Amino acid sequence: MRILFLGDLVGRSGREAAIAALPALRRTLALDLVLVNAENASHGFGLAPDMAAALFAAGADVLTLGNHSWDRKEIIPYIAQTPRLIRPLNYPPGTPGAGVAEVTLADGRRAVVMNLMGRLFMELLDCPFRAAAEALGRQALGAGAQAIVIDFHAEATSEKMAFAHSFDGKVSLVVGTHTHCPTADAQILPGGTGYQSDLGMCGDYDSVIGMKKEAAVARFWRKVPGEKLQPAEGEATLCGLFVETDDKTGLTRKIAPFRQGGRLQPVMPEG
Numbered sequence: 001m002r003i004l005f006l007g008d009l010v011g012r013s014g015r016e017a018a019i020a021a022l023p024a025l026r027r028t029l030a031l032d033l034v035l036v037n038a039e040n041a042s043h044g045f046g047l048a049p050d051m052a053a054a055l056f057a058a059g060a061d062v063l064t065l066g067n068h069s070w071d072r073k074e075i076i077p078y079i080a081q082t083p084r085l086i087r088p089l090n091y092p093p094g095t096p097g098a099g100v101a102e103v104t105l106a107d108g109r110r111a112v113v114m115n116l117m118g119r120l121f122m123e124l125l126d127c128p129f130r131a132a133a134e135a136l137g138r139q140a141l142g143a144g145a146q147a148i149v150i151d152f153h154a155e156a157t158s159e160k161m162a163f164a165h166s167f168d169g170k171v172s173l174v175v176g177t178h179t180h181c182p183t184a185d186a187q188i189l190p191g192g193t194g195y196q197s198d199l200g201m202c203g204d205y206d207s208v209i210g211m212k213k214e215a216a217v218a219r220f221w222r223k224v225p226g227e228k229l230q231p232a233e234g235e236a237t238l239c240g241l242f243v244e245t246d247d248k249t250g251l252t253r254k255i256a257p258f259r260q261g262g263r264l265q266p267v268m269p270e271g
């Protein structure tokens, strides 16, 4: 299965670049499954239902969220009726929406996508390790599901690596999101699971993690409340990861970073 996962879309710059690029990327990379972290799509904070609909229309199969899941309150009724928009699975029981999405491709192959959130320097949710282990107990990689992909939304690289090693060989791919900066460690772990600590954001990199740099810099120099943070509006670099998985085993056999547009050095996986 050929999969592209785009990191956190930040504001209009990231959102519109992704919507514009996805139809052509689906064709040129012959993608079977497109996944997007959309927690910052709405002006840097949250996701509005019309934006989710535009991303689905452009070719996203599943949208994931994170600590900004609920910043736009309109998403609460929308997520309840949109199974392909998921939020971290380890929110407390009773939280709206689901943390797992199941996608059946046109040719019958089945993919499972999960979203979990780390706990180091983040809100204290339920244990993501135990939540993932429990949810994976209901899935059989290679037999019931040709691919299982996890978006582990977390701050600390140590927690992300520990999480990925915990499920090496049991899932196709673990990607980190949330730090808005791509890491150079894309690899296939010894058990066959693809992994990258952070996909990086889809947004303007002349910024502080996607926010206009002046106000964001001032926060570090002066410890008084300042200007509100606003998303930077320059051209976005789309950042993500391409993988090809083996349908029989569900494991990753090819992995390559993807970067396009804006300020970062472009990287295009071979078609």
Ligand SMILES: [Fe+2]
Binding pocket: 008, 039, 040, 066, 178, 179, 180
């Ligand atoms: Fe984010």
Ligand SMILES: [Fe+2]
Binding pocket: 039, 066, 067, 068, 153, 177, 178, 179
């Ligand atoms: Fe986040």
